[in-house]
Amino acid sequence: MNTNEHDDVIEVTDLRRVYGGDFEAVRGVTFSVGRGELFALLGTNGAGKTSTVELLEGHAPPAGGRVRVLGRDPYAERAAVRPRIGVMLQEGGFPSELTVAETIRMWAGCTSGARPTAEALDLVGLARRSEVRVKQLSGGEKRRLDLALALLGRPEVLFLDEPTTGLDAEGRRSTWELVRELRDGGTTVLLTTHYLEEAEELADRLAILHEGHIAASGTPAEVTASQPSRISFELPDGYFLGDLPPLAELGVMDHETTGRVIKLRTGELQRTATALLLWAERARVELRGLDVRSASLEEAFLRIARGAAAHGVGARERETAA
């Protein structure tokens, strides 16, 4: 069935998108997604996630650069690409007066190899809502209807633009489960999200977009590893910062002091923490409020969103994404 033998199902090279002649929403984005991989695009609002995904879906031609989905141009060759992809937009677009079942039936008539309506509804847990008008669905139910439509044609590549926005915790969990099962079944998934937990939970690889650029990319572990870990504690009474062992020798990158609370940032968490604890042991003092925290995606994300460290991490982009 797969006439395309490329390993990379999605290839994006130096992609650009310009709105209204002057606003550049996507400014030279490069990444690739292999078959069966789940790739997440993270970013703050306005980072260029949706603008990028829309180019992959063949919604518009790029202002510059190259996009290939399943080895083809998704815009110029959309008749060939569309039957093999599934798309979930950020905002659904369903006539509000149709019922859930009628909406699926309409979409099935426009989708090659569509699943039966009942199966599609079962997949997303909307079976009991099939006779309800779309306007009466909750926000979460609308997202799930949108997901059902995206899955209708058993797509090889699935584009999910913020699939769990508006879902409650349980709905989010079951969507994650479904997406993981789809990935295990061989579907390539590209998802955008601003939930870091979602990316950490699902993504094989991810890229963090910031102001139209990829600020960091790689596996969640790689992106996180490029970020410093944190140790914070309260200085024991009678001690000063200078009484600690020389921080630079412990691998500490920088520190800040708030009252008696010391915060250290380190790239070598184990070495720094060990040295610090040995020092406390020898000095027979207690480090009150000790908090040792390895780097998290959240931290990486926040630093990038603040514009800090964007360049340092950005250098990794080529090697990990290529």
Add this chain to the structure above:
Amino acid sequence: MSGTTVTTGLGTGTSGSTTTTAGRMAALARAELTLLGRTKATLAAAVFVPLTLPFSLRSTVDQMDLKGTGLSVGSVVLPSAVGLSLLFAVYSTLVSVYAARREELVLKRLRTGELRDAEILAGAALPSVVIGLVQCLVLTVACAALLDVGAPQAPHFAVLGLLLGLAMWPPLAAVTANFSKSVEGAQVAAMPLMLLSLLGSGTFFPLEVMPDGLASACELLPLTPVITLIRGGWTGDLGAHDAFGALATAVAWIVVAVFAVRRWFRWEPRR
């Protein structure tokens, strides 16, 4: 979202039937017909106005001085009835439909699928066009029975006029939908061309009773050639020259409207 149901084939690939243009448009048209049935106000305007208004025209036409124009009451009312049907059942309805689907992001959603752009617009237009066609046939029969218009003298002109009309108003509606920001605004956006067509295309009164200069300007309106051809179909006194002029005008409007849609149609709400 129970985990047990997802075992039924989460594999990928397009096995099974491939969609066709006709199949895709039929699926869309079916949904649009359902929606039309649920939008009572639009449905009422589309179905009842064209079926009732022509007969209220009759008393007006009865008082017109038609001597010397070669027209009878029936040959004025019948083309007018067809014109009203095209304006209310096809044009006005479709301006609302296109604007509503755009504002609800339905058009954007549909464009992510296998439907081509033209299929989306044509599929959405299909129910209205069929309603318009059925209405025209019903009105023709009614006029023949009630107004004694007799059989058409040149039926090919009448058929040609009707087909051109049905092909012309959907793209004009799509262009018009561009000038509205909401469903309510769509009706306002449709007004200018509706009024112009009612007054200037021989719908309420024949161009023959207008001053010459105004009449020849009105011949260039989109509905005028449709009415001219249909009337000529019944009276049989439409010359080859006039018929060709009407045909060229109608085709020109279709070409211009289709070009404008391809070039400027807005598929998404303005942000």
